[in-house]
Amino acid sequence: MGRTAKDSLVKGIIYLATGITLSVLLSIVGFIFVKGISLVNWDFLTRDYNEKVVYAFMESGDVPLSIDEENLNNKQPYDQRYETLLEGPIYVENIGAAISKVSYKNHSTEREQIVISYIEKDSPLNGAIDSTGKAIIIGTDYILQSINGTDFSDMTLEEVSKTISAESGELKIKVVQPGGGIKSNIITTLYMVLLSLIVALPLGIFGAIYLTEYAKPGRLVNAIRFAAECLAGIPSIIFGLFGMAFFVVAMNLQISLISGSLTVAIILLPVIIRSTEEALKTVPMAFREGSLALGATKLQTIFKVVLPCAVPGIATAVLLSIGRVVGESAALLLTAGTVAQIPGTLFSPGSTLTVQAYYVAKEEGNIELACAIGIVIIVIVIVLNILSRITSDKLDVFNKK
């Protein structure tokens, strides 16, 4: 084979490899988006995963329908994700809202429910309060279950509308906020990122300072470095098992936010130590000498001169760490649990987005939902990337002129 032929063959292979890699990446992201995007909306992001029952109190009113009949019918009273319209809508004047009957699918169960499909601007529903007197927001697609003690379970839509119309004065309505949202997972993920960084960042930075600025090169330093490198290569399930045995059981912290974040903090340490060390090593010796020659102590030199120079590198470490926490599933599954709720305390369980995606895909077989969560994860990672790049540019002492 001639040289040019060989050259173009190699070139072809390189292009092909690049092309395959790129298209695989794009098709994965594309697949996730196509599968999940229809589920992603504001409600999905802001609602709890589990439905929530609330008693709403209000004064009955007399609000005429301000839009025409056809328009009312066009108001999508249901969310096509899990509901099919059966009857309605019917407008009820004393609550200033239209109701419909839908087949309501929550996770794997399916049942018939009365839902609110349209709310007038002056509707008494908009002034509803709960039993503690706090204002509550009732939206379309909330489920209606009873009014002043009369349960709607076995009624037709017609009967329900008559029952409601018959009531006057003080109304007590039992509503159910539909679930299916991932608010708690988003919040748990943010907690997890924050907590694990609070633990791992100072430890990692001080460890790196020790290794680069204090430790005399030799056996000990090499041993520590070797250990850190090994830790970085260990699959996270091992850390999960350790976290489960140590934090959850031995220290009796339970399956909780704190167990999870401590476990993840251990996973992050090697990453943070390594990148901080690299960053510290690139700080010119001349800065240290200049500072010491001015009578600064070693500590002053490190904190006032060396560390600020290393900030961009440390920001990279933070970025990598955030990616690691957001992406972690195995270790958190074992230490923080799969409960889709906002952890009330450090000792409550909670599931991050990734764990939730795993859980709904594996336990509920809901690939669409998992993909929708995947989209949110991808977006969060991209946003964090951009943010940390901006901050690291802002903090880069060498960039300012």
Added chain:
Amino acid sequence: MDTNIKFNTKNLDLFYGDFQALKSINMEIREKEVTAFIGPSGCGKSTFLRCLNRMNDLIDSVKINGEILFDGKDINGPIDVINLRTRVGMVFQKPNPFPMSIYENIAYGPKCQGMKDKNQLDALVKESLTKAALWDEVKDRLNKSALGLSGGQQQRLCIARTIAMNPEVILMDEPTSALDPIATAKIEDLMSSLKKDYTIIIVTHSMQQAGRISDKTAFFLMGEVIEFNETPIIFTNPHDKRTEDYITGRFG
């Protein structure tokens, strides 16, 4: 004892591991004089200079024998190194301003010593920059990064930074070797104006520079001080053949 002697080294040996970089150096450096060190590269000038404010502490392999007396006290004895370095400042070969604002560069040393008062710092920054002949050039950009200055300005900033500590001695290790002739001339002017207030010890690669600015000159060769004398004598009537060879360019 002569009170005008700032530094007095006695049989100073220095080893980098097994390699002896300084051999039995005996030198008296007098107050408010400019002393220049000349000699071929690798002969130990920087090493000796760095002994005087204990910068060699940073290098693990260094071992020192003999005495270095500073105002009569051995600086390798139980002294406060921080205090020594505030009294013996140093300017390096390559300008090394910190990646901070011009103001912060000057205020850094005093702040490390605990000076907090804003007015006091402001005044000190102005005074130091003025003494270093830099004030007029930077007074409108004190809060800009020092890295935006030219090489010559950066080196004068480093000198100003050292002056801000109000040291007794300023050590300079080839301070103009990275600068162009115009910037070099400015630094040389600066040194002659500083010499009435400070004891200056300068390593220089240029014999003309040594001749222009120094009162005394020491010629180093292979870790030894071959000759140490009044600068005019070194350059016009050296006693040692090797010194003569070096300054006439016949060396090596």
